[in-house]
Ligand SMILES: Nc1ncnc2c1ncn2[C@@H]1O[C@H](COP(=O)(O)OP(=O)(O)O)[C@@H](O)[C@H]1O
């Protein structure tokens with residue numbers, strides 16, 4: 407299980423949130439800084455008041471200075487005062503005037519004004535003597551940062567909200583895009599396009615979604631294969647059924663029927679048995695292919711099983727000899743008696759059928775470290791090299807004219823291969839050096 411998507415989302419969310427909030431913080435402090443100074447017109451006005459007051463002060467006409475201050479205070483709805491510092495020496499040496507020149511009672515017009523104070527600041531416009539100043543309680547109309555509160559709400563609530571909505575949208579798209587592609591693939595699949603490639607639709611993406619697409623493709627391909635093989639199986643079965651059904655028709659047709667009714671019944675019985683076997687084998691094959699069952703419920707004694715099969719075969723094919731080289735015992739664990747028995751019987755019967763009268767079939771069982779190897783070698787015609795794998799396909803016969811043969815449907819080896827797979831075994835065919843077919847079956851011991 408990979409955590410690529412989790413890591414990607416973590417990275418996107420963490421990184422973008424850190425960047426967004428860092429930039430917002432920067433923007434807020436820069437904006438606050440920008441809004442914390444008097445406008446140049448207000449600075450000019452204050453300075454010109456300072457000059458005016460100084461002029462009146464220097465003229466020595468205190469009354470006109472008072473009048474002027476009175477008028478200005480009313481106009482601006484504030485208070486103003488012309489003040490000077492007077493240092494009183496209490497004890498010790500006399501403090502020289504240069505040490506207290508420029509002592510501040512108010513703020514310089516160029517200084518920053520902090521927006522979070524409720525009261526307006528007192529502005530100080532010093533006169534040329536540096537000791538006297540005009541002090542003005544800053545009129546409301548000049549107070550900077552008038553829109554600061556709205557700006558603050560915008561920067562700290564509205565802008566982050568918009569950015570987070572945008573980020574959520576991007577994340578949503580990031581997750582929805584592959585889901586929509588999967589949806590497209592699923593729709594194609596539902597239309598019967600089993601070779602659809604959801605992984606290709608994902609492009610270069612490499613995370614849980616592309617893993618899911620890969621699994622989807624595997625599923626689609628597997629279902630596609632199953633569907634095709636089922637279709638093929640049904641087509642083959644219908645084709646194979648025609649021959650025994652035609653023969654049944656003939657047997658039932660009065661004109662073509664055999665002279666005695668009992669012979670006719672025997673013929674009908676034979677055909678119906680053949681039809682039954684054909685259908686049963688096909689159904690077993692379909693089951694083995696679809697379910698791919700694991701038949702591992704019992705242990706079996708391979709030598710005993712082969713002895714029983716050989717006994718039956720000798721009875722059925724008395725004019726062919728069988729020689730066997732077996733160890734004393736060969737116990738296979740977690741297996742299925744039925745599956746192994748049917749598979750071995752099919753292979754043994756083939757060997758006997760294709761071996762001419764008077765010839766021999768040899769059976770060997772050898773014990774390896776983890777498995778038993780069973781060889782069944784006959785003295786028949788063998789199989790053309792290029793068809794050695796094809797003989798395991800359902801309904802395949804090297805000599806297709808044998809389809810009329812009552813026993814040959816071409817299902818035996820297909821069944822054997824899948825039955826052996828169900829008990830974790832395998833089967834391969836090769837031609838012997840002196841002709842004849844050699845079947846090698848491997849069965850794991852455990
Ligand atoms: N021992 C053998 N010698 C020669 N040909 C064989 C042998 N076993 C199988 N074959 C070939 O493989 C085909 C498939 O075998 P199988 O699946 O058992 O079908 P069936 O026996 O019903 O024909 C046979 O039709 C035959 O042509």
Ligand SMILES: [Mg+2]
Nearest residue numbers: 752756818819
């Ligand atoms: Mg067969």
